[in-house]
Amino acid sequence: MGHKIVATGRSATGIPTGRLAVWWVIGSEIAIFGGLIGSYLMNRFLHGAWANDSALTNTFIGGINTFWLLTSSFFVVLAHSASEKRDAKETRKWIWLTILLGGFFMVFKSYEYWTEISHGKTLFTNNFWSFYYVATGLHGFHVLCGMVIMAIIAERDIKHGKNWHRVENIGLYWHFVDIVWIFLFPLLYIAK
Amino acid sequence: MADSAHSHDDHHEQSFWSKYCFSTDHKIIGFQYLFTGMLMALIGGFFAYVFRMQLAFPGSSVPFFGIVSPAAYNSLVTNHGTIMIFWVAMPVLIAAMGNYLIPLMIGCDDMVFPKINRLSYQIFLISAIILIASFFVPGGGFGGAWTAYPPLSAEAKYNSTVFGAPMWLLAVTLEIVAFLLGGINFITTVMNARAKGMKMYQIPMIVWMIVLASILFMASVGPLVAGAVMLFFDQTLGTAFFDPTAGGDPVLWQHLFWFFGHPEVYVVLLPAMGIVAEIICTFSRKKLFGYNMILYSSVGLGILSFFVWAHHQFISGVDPRMSYVFTTTTLLISIPVAIMLFAYIGTLYGGAIRLTTPMLFALAFIAEFLLGGVTGIWLGSSGTDIYLHDTYFVLAHFHYTFVPIAIIATFAAIYYWFPKMFGRKMNELWGKIHFWGTIIGFNGIFIPLFVLGAAGQHRRIYNYQHFPDLAGQNMQDLRIFATLSLVFMLLFQIVFIVNFIVSLRKGEKVGNNPWKANTLEWVAASPPPHGNFGENLPVVYRGPYEYSSPDHDKDYWPQNEPPVVKQSDTPA
Numbered sequence: 196m197g198h199k200i201v202a203t204g205r206s207a208t209g210i211p212t213g214r215l216a217v218w219w220v221i222g223s224e225i226a227i228f229g230g231l232i233g234s235y236l237m238n239r240f241l242h243g244a245w246a247n248d249s250a251l252t253n254t255f256i257g258g259i260n261t262f263w264l265l266t267s268s269f270f271v272v273l274a275h276s277a278s279e280k281r282d283a284k285e286t287r288k289w290i291w292l293t294i295l296l297g298g299f300f301m302v303f304k305s306y307e308y309w310t311e312i313s314h315g316k317t318l319f320t321n322n323f324w325s326f327y328y329v330a331t332g333l334h335g336f337h338v339l340c341g342m343v344i345m346a347i348i349a350e351r352d353i354k355h356g357k358n359w360h361r362v363e364n365i366g367l368y369w370h371f372v373d374i375v376w377i378f379l380f381p382l383l384y385i386a387k
Numbered sequence: 388m389a390d391s392a393h394s395h396d397d398h399h400e401q402s403f404w405s406k407y408c409f410s411t412d413h414k415i416i417g418f419q420y421l422f423t424g425m426l427m428a429l430i431g432g433f434f435a436y437v438f439r440m441q442l443a444f445p446g447s448s449v450p451f452f453g454i455v456s457p458a459a460y461n462s463l464v465t466n467h468g469t470i471m472i473f474w475v476a477m478p479v480l481i482a483a484m485g486n487y488l489i490p491l492m493i494g495c496d497d498m499v500f501p502k503i504n505r506l507s508y509q510i511f512l513i514s515a516i517i518l519i520a521s522f523f524v525p526g527g528g529f530g531g532a533w534t535a536y537p538p539l540s541a542e543a544k545y546n547s548t549v550f551g552a553p554m555w556l557l558a559v560t561l562e563i564v565a566f567l568l569g570g571i572n573f574i575t576t577v578m579n580a581r582a583k584g585m586k587m588y589q590i591p592m593i594v595w596m597i598v599l600a601s602i603l604f605m606a607s608v609g610p611l612v613a614g615a616v617m618l619f620f621d622q623t624l625g626t627a628f629f630d631p632t633a634g635g636d637p638v639l640w641q642h643l644f645w646f647f648g649h650p651e652v653y654v655v656l657l658p659a660m661g662i663v664a665e666i667i668c669t670f671s672r673k674k675l676f677g678y679n680m681i682l683y684s685s686v687g688l689g690i691l692s693f694f695v696w697a698h699h700q701f702i703s704g705v706d707p708r709m710s711y712v713f714t715t716t717t718l719l720i721s722i723p724v725a726i727m728l729f730a731y732i733g734t735l736y737g738g739a740i741r742l743t744t745p746m747l748f749a750l751a752f753i754a755e756f757l758l759g760g761v762t763g764i765w766l767g768s769s770g771t772d773i774y775l776h777d778t779y780f781v782l783a784h785f786h787y788t789f790v791p792i793a794i795i796a797t798f799a800a801i802y803y804w805f806p807k808m809f810g811r812k813m814n815e816l817w818g819k820i821h822f823w824g825t826i827i828g829f830n831g832i833f834i835p836l837f838v839l840g841a842a843g844q845h846r847r848i849y850n851y852q853h854f855p856d857l858a859g860q861n862m863q864d865l866r867i868f869a870t871l872s873l874v875f876m877l878l879f880q881i882v883f884i885v886n887f888i889v890s891l892r893k894g895e896k897v898g899n900n901p902w903k904a905n906t907l908e909w910v911a912a913s914p915p916p917h918g919n920f921g922e923n924l925p926v927v928y929r930g931p932y933e934y935s936s937p938d939h940d941k942d943y944w945p946q947n948e949p950p951v952v953k954q955s956d957t958p959a
Contacts, residue, residue, distance in 0.1 A: 201495055215579060226609020231610075233610065238639070321633075322626075
């Protein structure tokens with residue numbers, strides 16, 4: 196092939212096409228998580244007894260996980276800043292540290308799931324737990340996808356000094372995944 | 388020029404497989420969507436034929452199918468609706484037209500993400516295969532209506548399609564994913580890859596409409612994706628999101644579904660409106676009347692469409708006070724649609740109208756869609772809706788909107804852009820015969836159904852002979868008339884298919900711009916080569932609808948034609 200497509204390089208808005216597309220992806224993701232969180236909230240208002248279930252979630256570990264995610268968002272900003280200086284070594288360092296914190300999040304979340312399931316609180320216990328597992332599971336899936344994509348960007352693009360703009364794009368996505376957690380944490384853990 | 392482009396192509400001869408099945412060229416992907424959609428339309432049309440025959444001649448063996456069992460009837464009705472919305476209207480109007488037309492009309496060589504575009508079609512194809520496979524699994528295809536209300540859709544003990552129901556849901560969800568990918572591609576392409584000089588208000592109306600439809604789809608379908616995950620878990624794992632016996636709420640699904648389902652009407656309406664705008668301007672040789680007003684109305688329509696969904700649920704136990712709100716918003720939404728239709732009629736007024744086949748279909752769209760819109764007034768008002776809900780009046784109403792959108796506007800588009808797609812014109816005489824057969828057949832089907840619905844005939848009933856109030860001979864005669872009209876309409880589609888195939892090989896060869904139209908796709912060769920415009924991509928100097936301009940000697944003024952600057956005109 197080798198045929199360069201003109202369309203991809205054009206930018207009538209002044210915003211690079213890749214970044215623009217990530218914003219639209221985030222827009223569609225907001226609609227998906229919005230629907231899920233909205234459904235949960237409508238149910239929550241109807242079922243006061245769910246407060247007893249949400250009291251059983253582990254707010255302490257949830258808090259630590261919030262810390263991991265927020266710090267990782269800071270690291271991904273540092274990666275972006277390094278990528279703008281075209282510093283491959285620094286960029287890869289901060290990307291991998293972001294992935295590491297994402298990994299911490301996943302490990303702590305798995306521990307939570309394990310304790311909850313071993314205390315008999317499963318996907319089928321009642322609808323609070325159904326929403327809890329579906330919402331945090333969908334969020335965790337997004338964290339995992341972000342980690343995999345970041346690893347690919349670090350090792351396939353940045354290592355060879357190309358596609359620097361992808362660091363910013365994955366950063367946008369990572370912030371979004373973070374913000375989803377900022378909604379889920381109070382709604383599922385803190386609200387009693 | 389043409390020769391050199393040709394020999395250039397020969398250098399990288401591709402196999403049929405990589406050229407037509409794994410191409411990233413937007414035109415090929417457009418064709419893939421178009422032909423898959425047309426094939427699915429044949430399946431959906433055949434399903435309609437089978438269940439209409441059952442209603443007209445209950446219990447008798449249907450030619451080409453056999454005896455229709457109650458379970459088969461449910462599955463046929465459900466999948467007719469599902470196919471026509473998700474695998475015909477969406478792929479043909481948005482994906483096929485969007486893919487084929489957007490890069491050509493905004494003057495660039497491809498979509499901005501060609502590989503994502505190809506992925507989008509591949510996911511779409513897999514979804515279609517899963518849906519078709521679901522008809523053949525034990526228990527048969529899903530039969531719980533295209534709206535898939537739980538608990539009927541959630542529990543196999545009610546719907547008795549233990550495999551069919553989850554497969555149906557999976558197919559619909561994959562189709563949604565395909566269109567999310569496609570939609571993001573459309574929006575970013577139009578935002579970023581427009582030809583030099585093309586300003587916001589110089590974008591052809593159909594391109595605007597496909598972009599607005601993609602945004603509407605993206606914003607409305609999210610909650611349904613979440614709902615589909617919940618329903619899938621209810622079906623396969625045994626959660627109870629929608630099960631009232633275990634603390635769930637089945638009405639939640641109705642909200643999630645219709646929050647998508649009603650904007651979806653406008654998702655498919657807007658591209659159809661765009662097609663009609665292009666065609667009536669070209670064939671009345673006039674500037675589109677009120678371009679900005681049409682655009683603002685469609686944005687208003689899009690926003691308002693998020694606040695009307697509960698008019699589908701007036702008898703589902705929503706608070707009667709909410710009915711007032713949703714009645715009001717539903718009646719309000721007729722205003723932007725009316726503005727658009729008036730603007731189209733204003734475009735026609737005083738024009739030099741040419742009744743070509745695409746123009747006939749475009750005019751029929753305006754007339755027939757108007758009937759669909761007007762009958763919606765009764766259904767949007769909660770008072771009358773309580774009586775008419777779930778009757779054939781509703782069914783006839785939405786077919787008067789969806790058939791003009793998905794069938795009539797699609798035919799208009801195919802007849803109009805066929806010369807661009809294949810370099811030849813479709814036969815006009817056979818096109819007109821096809822037009823009259825389709826329009827007469829269509830009205831013959833649904834006018835009797837309005838009457839039957841007003842007389843109280845409920846939907847989703849297998850055999851009306853079991854209901855003494857609905858089994859009278861006068862009502863049965865109307866059912867038979869509607870069914871025969873359907874057979875009549877379907878037979879005339881053979882005319883279209885033959886005309887399509889014969890015109891591909893033997894149609895009149897035409898140049899790049901047979902209709903003397905202004906938009907950029909007519910600048911490219913017919914059919915456009917890979918890369919569309921060759922080395923020099925067009926530059927835009929004016930809006931798309933400069934027909935019969937007093938400042939120009941010809942009655943059309945292509946968007947890319949540089950203005951002639953006279954020395955005396957230059958301001959001092």
